[in-house]
Amino acid sequence: MARPKSQRWLPFLTWLPKQTRFSISRDALVGLSGAVLALPQSIAYALIAGLPPEYGLYAAIVPVIIACLWGSSWHLICGPTAAISIVLYASVSPLAVPGSQDYIGLILLLTFLAGVFQWLLGMLKFGALANFVSHSVVLGFTLGAAVVIALGQLPNVLGINVPSQATALDSLLSLSAHVREWDGASLGLGLATLLLGVALKRWRPRWPTLLITLVLASLIVWLLPQVFGHVHRVQSFVGRLPPFSPLKLDVETVLRLLPSAVAVGMLGLVTSLSIARSLAARSQQMLDANQEVRAQGLSNVVGALFSGYLSSGSFTRSGLSYEGGARSPLAGVFSALWVALFAVTGATLIAHIPIPAMAASILLISWGLVDSRAIAGLWRVSRPEFVVMALTCVATLLLELQTAIYAGVLASLFFYLKRTSRPRIQQWHEGDEEILRVGGSIFFGASHYLQVRLQRSQGSLVVIDAQHINFIDYSGVEMLHQEARRLRGLGRSLTLRRARPQVIEELRKLEGPDKCPIQFET
Numbered sequence: 001m002a003r004p005k006s007q008r009w010l011p012f013l014t015w016l017p018k019q020t021r022f023s024i025s026r027d028a029l030v031g032l033s034g035a036v037l038a039l040p041q042s043i044a045y046a047l048i049a050g051l052p053p054e055y056g057l058y059a060a061i062v063p064v065i066i067a068c069l070w071g072s073s074w075h076l077i078c079g080p081t082a083a084i085s086i087v088l089y090a091s092v093s094p095l096a097v098p099g100s101q102d103y104i105g106l107i108l109l110l111t112f113l114a115g116v117f118q119w120l121l122g123m124l125k126f127g128a129l130a131n132f133v134s135h136s137v138v139l140g141f142t143l144g145a146a147v148v149i150a151l152g153q154l155p156n157v158l159g160i161n162v163p164s165q166a167t168a169l170d171s172l173l174s175l176s177a178h179v180r181e182w183d184g185a186s187l188g189l190g191l192a193t194l195l196l197g198v199a200l201k202r203w204r205p206r207w208p209t210l211l212i213t214l215v216l217a218s219l220i221v222w223l224l225p226q227v228f229g230h231v232h233r234v235q236s237f238v239g240r241l242p243p244f245s246p247l248k249l250d251v252e253t254v255l256r257l258l259p260s261a262v263a264v265g266m267l268g269l270v271t272s273l274s275i276a277r278s279l280a281a282r283s284q285q286m287l288d289a290n291q292e293v294r295a296q297g298l299s300n301v302v303g304a305l306f307s308g309y310l311s312s313g314s315f316t317r318s319g320l321s322y323e324g325g326a327r328s329p330l331a332g333v334f335s336a337l338w339v340a341l342f343a344v345t346g347a348t349l350i351a352h353i354p355i356p357a358m359a360a361s362i363l364l365i366s367w368g369l370v371d372s373r374a375i376a377g378l379w380r381v382s383r384p385e386f387v388v389m390a391l392t393c394v395a396t397l398l399l400e401l402q403t404a405i406y407a408g409v410l411a412s413l414f415f416y417l418k419r420t421s422r423p424r425i426q427q428w429h430e431g432d433e434e435i436l437r438v439g440g441s442i443f444f445g446a447s448h449y450l451q452v453r454l455q456r457s458q459g460s461l462v463v464i465d466a467q468h469i470n471f472i473d474y475s476g477v478e479m480l481h482q483e484a485r486r487l488r489g490l491g492r493s494l495t496l497r498r499a500r501p502q503v504i505e506e507l508r509k510l511e512g513p514d515k516c517p518i519q520f521e522t
Contacts, residue, residue: 011069011070011071011072011291012069012070012329015328015329016328016330019327019328019330023327023328023330024330026325026326026327026331027326027327027328027330027331027333027334028330028331028334029211029324030320030321030324030325030326030331030334030335031326031330031331031332031333031334031335031336031337031338032211032334032335032338033209033210033211033320033324034077034317034320034321034324034331034332034334034335034338035334035335035336035338035339035342036210036211036214036338036353037210037316037317037320037358037361037362037365038060038079038317038335038339039057039060039234039339039342039343040234040353040355040358041056041079041080041314041316041317042056042057042059042060042079042080042339043056043057043234044056045059045080045081045082045084045085046059046080046085046309048082048085048086048089049080049084049085049086049088049089049107049309050088050089050092050093050098050099050103050107051098051099051103051104051107051309052099052104054240054343055104055307055308055309056080057242057339057343058242058243058303058306058307058308058309059079059080059303059308059309059310059311060079060080060308060311060335060336060339061241061242061306061308061336061339061340061343062242062299062302062303062306062308062336063078063079063299063300063302063303063308063311064077064078064079064299064311064332064333064335064336064339065332065333065336065337066295066298066299066302066303067295067296067298067299067311067332068329068330068331068332068333068336069295069329069333070291070294070295070298070299071276071291071292071295071296071329072276072287072288072289072291072292072295073276073279073280073285073287073292073329074279074280074283074285074326074327074328074329075279075283075318075321075322075326075331076272076275076276076279076292076313076318076321076332077313077314077317077318077320077321077331077332077335078272078296078299078311078312078313078314078332079311079314079317080309080310080311081271081311081312081313081314082152083267083271084264084267084268084271084310084311084312087263087264087267088107088110088264088309088310091110091257091260091263091264092106092107092110092257092260095256105245105247105248106253106257107309107310108245108247108304108307108309109247109248109249109253109254109257109304110257110260110261110264110310111300111303111304111308111309111310112247112300112301112304112305113254113257113258113261113265114261114262114264114265114268114300114310115265115296115297115298115299115300115301115302115303115304115310116297116301117261117262117265117266117297118265118268118269118293118294118296118297118300119293119294119297119298119301120297121269121293121297122290122291122292122293122294122295122296122297123294125290126290126293134385134388134408134409134412135277135281135374135385136378136382136385136386136388136389136392136408136412137274137388137389137392137408137409137411137412138274138277138278138281139278139371139374139375139378139389139392140388140389140390140391140392140393140395140396140408141274141278141392141393141396141404141408142278142315142370142371143370143375143389143393143396144168144392144393144394144395144396144397144404145315145366145396146315146366146367146370147168147366147393147396147397148168148171148396148397149315149316149362149363149365149366150362150363150366150367151168151171151172151175152171153359153360153362153363153366154175154359154363155175155178156186156190156232156355156356156358156359157186157187157190157191157194157356157359157360157363158179158181158182158183158186158187158190158356159182159183159185159186159187159231159232159356160178160179160181160182160183161178162174162175162178168396168397168398169397169398183230183231185227185228185230185231186231186232186354186355186356187356189217189220189221189228189231189354189356189357189360190356190357190359190360191360192217192220193213193214193216193217193356193357193360193361194360194361194363194364196212196213196216197209197210197213197360197361197364198364200212200213201364201368209324209361209364210320210324210361210365213357213360213361214353214357214358214361217353217354217356217357218352218353218354218357221233221352221354222352228354231354231355231356232354232355232356233351233352233353233354233355234351234352234353234355234358240343240344241340241343241344242306242307242308242340243306243307244305244306244307245304245305245306245307246305247304247305264310265297265300265310267312268296268300268310268311268312268313269293269296269312270406271312271313272292272296272312272313273289273292273293273313274313275313275314275315275318276292276313276318279318279319279322281374282322282371283322296312299311315366316362316365316366317335319365319366319368320365321335323365323368375389384415384419385415387411387415388408388411388412388415391407391408391411392404392407392408392411395407395408417445420440420441420443420445420446421445421446421449422446422449423438423439423440423441423442423446423449423450424438424439424440425437425438425439425450425453426439427453427457429459432459432460432461433459433461433462433463434457434458434459434461434462434463435463435464435465435497436453436454436457436462436463436464436465437464437465437468438450438464438465438466438468438469439468440468440469441469441470441471441472441476442469442471442472442473442476442479442480443471443472443473443475443476444473444474444475444476446476447475447476447478447479448479450476450479451479451482451483454483454494455483455486459492460491460492460493461492461493461495462487462492462493462494462495463494463495463496463497463521464494464495464496464497465497465498466496466497466498466499466500466503467497467498467499467500469499469500469503470500470503471503472503472506472507477506477507477509477510478510480494480496480507480518481507481510481511481516481517481518484517484518485517488517493519494517494518494519495518495519495520495521496518496519496520496521497520497521497522498521498522499520504520
């Protein structure tokens with residue numbers, strides 16, 4: 001049954017009226033935890049992108065609200081990410097001085113173009129891109145991303161300054177070179193926060209673990225300045241609501257930014273869809289990929305007009321939404337509203353949060369992203385898919401995050417093509433007939449395998465039981481015609497039995513119905 005037009009254009013009308021007082025209060029609390037996490041992260045990511053810190057906050061407000069209201073995932077939370085920030089900096093820094101007004105304008109224009117590209121893909125129903133990200137790829141990507149997130153936070157737990165690295169291997173090597181510089185107070189505070197978080201998740205899983213641990217850590221630092229006075233805290237800032245930013249749409253600049261916009265837009269989509277599918281599998285939710293793609297595009301188009309640079313799905317914040325028990329996308333909306341409130345009124349309070357405690361909380365979140373039960377099940381059920389999972393995980397650790405996703409997708413396609421190139425064939429004799437029952441489609445990858453089996457056949461009447469053949473391409477048609485002519489030259493024949501009408505139609509197109517060398521039986 002088709003949805004009403006109002007719900008197609010305003011999809012939040014399908015779930016918003018169903019909210020209860022309990023679900024709203026729960027989402028508001030989860031959103032508060034997400035906002036506390038998003039504030040320091042957003043500032044850091046903005047600096048990575050070469051932008052003033054307040055632009056990270058802007059990217060965590062308007063784009064998040066749009067993506068949550070127009071998307072389909074219950075738990076996907078968008079916002080600035082490290083991977084997107086690094087790609088944006090690499091794309092725009094050759095064109096303008098980072099941090100300048102020209103640079104900011106180019107970043108926002110690139111965001112707008114990427115959003116238009118994403119929205120067009122959604123309108124053209126290219127959300128099927130998510131189907132190429134198999135569950136094994138998602139598991140491997142999730143496992144690897146959890147390790148990447150953890151390695152990225154270890155310097156903060158240890159209280160040392162390590163330059164941001166592109167891959168987990170580089171982060172590990174850089175960390176090992178500075179490990180002797182660790183600070184005892186920072187490490188102690190981080191470990192205490194981590195242990196308290198583990199205890200709360202075990203004994204009080206419904207409590208807002210992140211919020212409690214950060215508040216207690218901030219109080220300890222405030223009460224014991226002689227011990228923790230030197231520990232780094234979240235950077236202070238002067239906040240305001242996202243200002244409107246008109247874009248300069250001159251043709252030359254648009255054409256220059258377009259290739260980067262397409263690349264970074266695709267990166268954002270693949271990342272967001274991977275995260276959304278990972279969480280949907282765990283929450284038993286049916287995901288509408290096309291709606292999610294449209295929402296991502298719309299969030300970046302509108303976000304760019306309100307000073308928000310390119311956003312995509314955040315593993316850390318989305319994992320917090322799931323682990324915190326969010327009841328609806330309202331958790332993401334509340335998160336953005338809390339960010340806006342803190343950006344205006346709570347800058348001084350946020351500046352009291354110690355960085356080691358924040359990093360320890362992120363370590364706990366990254367551990368919760370690992371689905372060990374599903375990984376063990378994958379090992380028992382399908383070793384090839386487990387290999388895909390392992391390859392994706394290793395690629396995530398050795399390569400950049402977005403490259404690892406592409407590597408996992410290619411590995412999945414390789415194993416899929418390998419499996420489908422050898423369709424299951426049952427073979428037996430009935431009198432003069434030699435029957436081959438083919439369990440799969442005949443396409444360019446499988447036609448050679450079937451041709452070899454036909455050439456080894458010995459019966460005077462060769463019959464292909466074709467009831468399970470759903471599709472045949474030109475390579476398959478040409479091969480069957482060739483084999484039929486070869487068998488005819490030997491005084492034998494080739495017959496397709498119980499073939500589907502569309503398969504018969506394709507086979508008769510090559511030389512015409514009257515000249516087709518293949519016989520057909522119902």
